[in-house]
Amino acid sequence: MRRKMLIGSLIIGAGLGLGWILTGAGELRAEEDDEHGRRHEREHEEEGRGSRAPAAGPGQDSYMSECGSCHVPYPPGLLGARQWAVIMTRLNDHYGESATMTPETARTLAAYLQANAGRDGGSGAAADEELPRITTSAWFRDEHDEIGPEVWRRESIRSAANCGACHGGAEQGVYDEDGVRIPR
Amino acid sequence: MKHIIAMGFSLIPLAAPAAESGNDLLARYAQQAAEEDPAFNGFSAERGRTLFATEHPHGNDPAMACISCHTEDPRGAGEHRRTGKRIKPLAPSANPERLSNAYKVEKWFTRNCQDVLQRQCTPLEKGDVITWLLSVK
Numbered sequence A: 001m002r003r004k005m006l007i008g009s010l011i012i013g014a015g016l017g018l019g020w021i022l023t024g025a026g027e028l029r030a031e032e033d034d035e036h037g038r039r040h041e042r043e044h045e046e047e048g049r050g051s052r053a054p055a056a057g058p059g060q061d062s063y064m065s066e067c068g069s070c071h072v073p074y075p076p077g078l079l080g081a082r083q084w085a086v087i088m089t090r091l092n093d094h095y096g097e098s099a100t101m102t103p104e105t106a107r108t109l110a111a112y113l114q115a116n117a118g119r120d121g122g123s124g125a126a127a128d129e130e131l132p133r134i135t136t137s138a139w140f141r142d143e144h145d146e147i148g149p150e151v152w153r154r155e156s157i158r159s160a161a162n163c164g165a166c167h168g169g170a171e172q173g174v175y176d177e178d179g180v181r182i183p184r
Numbered sequence B: 001m002k003h004i005i006a007m008g009f010s011l012i013p014l015a016a017p018a019a020e021s022g023n024d025l026l027a028r029y030a031q032q033a034a035e036e037d038p039a040f041n042g043f044s045a046e047r048g049r050t051l052f053a054t055e056h057p058h059g060n061d062p063a064m065a066c067i068s069c070h071t072e073d074p075r076g077a078g079e080h081r082r083t084g085k086r087i088k089p090l091a092p093s094a095n096p097e098r099l100s101n102a103y104k105v106e107k108w109f110t111r112n113c114q115d116v117l118q119r120q121c122t123p124l125e126k127g128d129v130i131t132w133l134l135s136v137k
Helices: A002-022 A034-046 A060-067 A081-088 A103-116 A138-143 B002-011 B022-036 B045-053 B102-117 B123-135
Strands: A027-029 A181-183
Touching: A060 A103, A081 A103, B022 B102, B022 B123, B045 B123, B102 B123
Parallel strands: none
Antiparallel strands: A027 A181
């Protein structure tokens, strides 16, 4: 499994790396810390976050097209059931944008997210005041504690929500550290 | 019999989307435009192009326009300006998938008109933009 992920991320990484070289941008290899990475992988598995790719099943197509066309299809396990429910009730103001869809699609999607949600807690989700954010959760901050604020603001990254800027396999749900390349 | 078929389709709108063409969409929007305004006199690619490039300042987005993400050339790829996500070309001449699925077309007009214009687009505006996109070769 780990080998497959590694090969996948190498291929994607090679493609992206070529792109950056062609555009004249350098790249910075993230510090490797295998022990650190393994520890967090174990923790995530314990928290039900081991499987990162949006799971197959009814609703996956909707998830990839309704959500994944504007941003990386964040692994549904990274938010809890209650947090996804809050997001789904406020699609007309989805972090400042409209993410509306037909009621049928919304029902399909809500069921999919509930079925694949992780643990609630950590990030925002004060009921109906603030939309939950993966990026404010304790584990996300912990995983990215070596990334300074100026790195997030780079034009090549834009925001912490742009997983794919550094995680070459984000679209496929691959987030292991071997695939990380931080663009300048 | 017709009713049964229609019901069947309404139950699986996503599983079996009927492939459509830009002209099918135009015919539907023309019908709606005529219902809204009996003086409706056809769509205009030029009006569509202008609408697409017009800035609609609001809130903390002083230059919000369709081209903010889609760029002025619908044959090229755009980029979501907040998430950085690549947006495939809008012109069917560059991306044949475009304007082939009425559900998606309506979804994006619904979302994006709200974000850019802070209201829904009229059938006339939708038809104008589609006419322009179809005209770009």
